[in-house]
Amino acid sequence: MEKAEQSRKKSHHWLRIWRAFLIRLLLVAVVLIITVTALSGYAISKYKQDYYSNSMRVCDIMAKDFTEYNAQNPQLDLWQEYIPKSVNKVAEQMHVFLYVFNADGSCRIASSNSSIAAADLTLNNEMLAGIRKGGEYLTDKASGKIDHSIVEPMLTRGFTFTLTENGVEATYYLFGASYTKPLNLYTTHLFLFMAILSFTLLLIAGVLIFYQVWRGNSQLEQLEAALQRYAQGNYSQPIPVEQYTSSNLELIAALSAQIGSQSGRAEESSRQFVSNVSHELRTPMTIISGFVEGILDGTVPKNKRMEYLSIVSQEVQRLKMLVTSMLNLTKFDAGTIQLNYRMFILNDTAFRTILMFENRLEKRHISVEGLDGEPIRVCADPDLIGQVVYNLVENAVKFVNDGGTISFTFADEEDCWVFAVRNTGNGISKEELPKIFERFYKSDASRSQDKTGLGLGLDITKKIIHLHHAQISVRSEEHAYTEFEVRLPHVEPPEQEHE
Structure with a gap:
């Protein structure tokens, strides 16, 4: 079964490579x-134009020469x-066939190399x-042949000239x-050269495309394997983003690595959170259970x-705040929490x-x-603001130095109420400092001083x-204070508050 699965994966691997290779090669071939x-x-086209122009220029020169020579020697026939002499001489030297036609289209002279x-x-x-229409004529079609006994393609060029005869x-x-x-011959050699060049370029492109496809497919499979590990909750092996530099998968790999890193931290934070919650719940419950049992069985003296x-009450309040924090956190994430504005004295809450x-x-x-400062009345949600006060006070109690001081400030300013701890x-x-409001974040110093904290207090506080x-x-100032x-x-x- 395992061998069959490996064989299937290998076949799929090469099928994907060849499919991508052939598609890319086909596109390159079409463009090429x-x-x-x-x-x-x-x-x-360029060669043909130059060839026609150069090969037939002699006809143009001869036609002009006949007209000029006639004008200079009007008495000569x-x-x-x-x-005839000029026609035969030029035809022999230039390897062309020359003909002179009358205005009615009958041939008057044919060069000596003509077979007809x-x-x-x-x-x-x-x-x-x-x-007659343009004074010139040019064609390489069969219909433009003068001597139809010649089978090979011919280029035919005609020019008009005039002679003065008897006035x-x-x-x-x-x-x-x-x-x-x-x-x-030029066309044949050009097509042969282009064919060889195209084949060579296509071969080089094929090698490069195959390497690129093979490398990209290998990277894609590595990325898929990493994502499968992430899907299974295994974040121990990070994605080596540097291997995907300058590739099509660079952005996906970077985002996947970021997601994996964040998910890994979230997983670790979640485990730590569960562990801390268990401890935070167990501690007050142990105290409450022990003290209540001691009171019930008479172990605790009446005068105590x-x-x-009172201690049990404090632990119940602490337990209540803990549960409220977790419930509110869920409501915050779901966006379902509602504010209940009321007037209350903030000093009393503190x-x-x-x-x-x-x-x-x-x-x-x-x-x-x-x-003991001047009481200030604020309008807010007393339960939620109470949780803010609790979180800030708890934070101050955890990190104040032994024999230190916790100070409260209350003020009613022009546009707001101010409360500081x-x-x-x-x-x-x-x-x-910029990270302390992040969920589950605990500074290096706080890890040693607060081993059971959830890392939720300041995140909840910020949301409220x-x-x-x-x-x-x-x-804050290191080795001095935090406010x-x-x-x-x-x-x-x-x-109703007014009433």
Whole structure:
């Protein structure tokens, strides 16, 4: 079964490579064929134009020479010697066939290299009409052949010239015909060269494309394997992003690596969160259970019961805040939490909160300042703001130094209510300050001082503050203090509060 699966994967691997290779190679071949055809067509057209122009230029020169010589020597009969001699000489030297036709299309002179006598040659109607209309004629078609006994393709060129004979101007047509063999040979060699060049380029492109496809497929399979590990919850092996540099998968690999890294941290944070929650729940429940059992079975003296019940009450409140935090966190993520605005005295909320930590403060000789300031009434959600106060106070109690001080500030400013909690201690480094409001984040210093904290308090605090359209800021100086300040905007109380 395992061998069959491996064979299937291997077949799929090569099938994907060949499919991608053939598609890319086909596209390159189409582009190459179009490019080669266009270049060949241009080269042939250019060569043909130059060849026609150069090979037949002699006819143009001869026609002009006949007219000029006649004008210079009007008494001479050029047909007796000059024209026939010139025609035969040029035809022999240039390897062309030359013919002189009368205005009616009958042939008057044919060069000596022609296989047909002049009396047997005439211009067809198409050629005669063409040269009469424009004064020139050019074609490489079979219909433009003068000597049809020649099988090979011919290039035919005609020019008009005039002679003055007995005071009368007469029109004649000088035609030249030459083989197109050089042009055909050039075309054949060009196509052969282009074919070899195309095959060579296609072969090189094929090798490069195959390597690229093979490399890209290997990278894709590695990325798929990494994503499968991530899907199975295994984040131990990160994706080597540097291997995908300058490839089509570079962005996907970077994003996948980022997702894997974040998921791995989230997984680790989740495990740590569950462990911390278990500890945070177990600790107050153990205290509550132990003290209640001690009261019930008479182990705790009557004169100590109120003290122990007070501790139980504090742990119940602590447990309540913990559960509320987790419930609110779910509501925040779902966006279903609702604000219940009421007027209340913020100083009283802070006072009740600090009492929950009374035993811990006494054991560490922590002094508290600022609770006896001028009371300020705020309009906000008392439960949620109470949780903010609890989180900030708990944070201050955790990180204040032994024998240190926790200070409260309350103020009613022009456009907002201000509440601040400050504790002496080690403080927070500048590098860690921007991160402390992130969920599950715990600074290096806090990890040693707060081994059971959930890393949720400040994240929840920030969300509650934003729900109130308020602001929270933190200031800290290492080895000196940390201070959190909340600014609640003035809000009109609900109508029932006025009543």
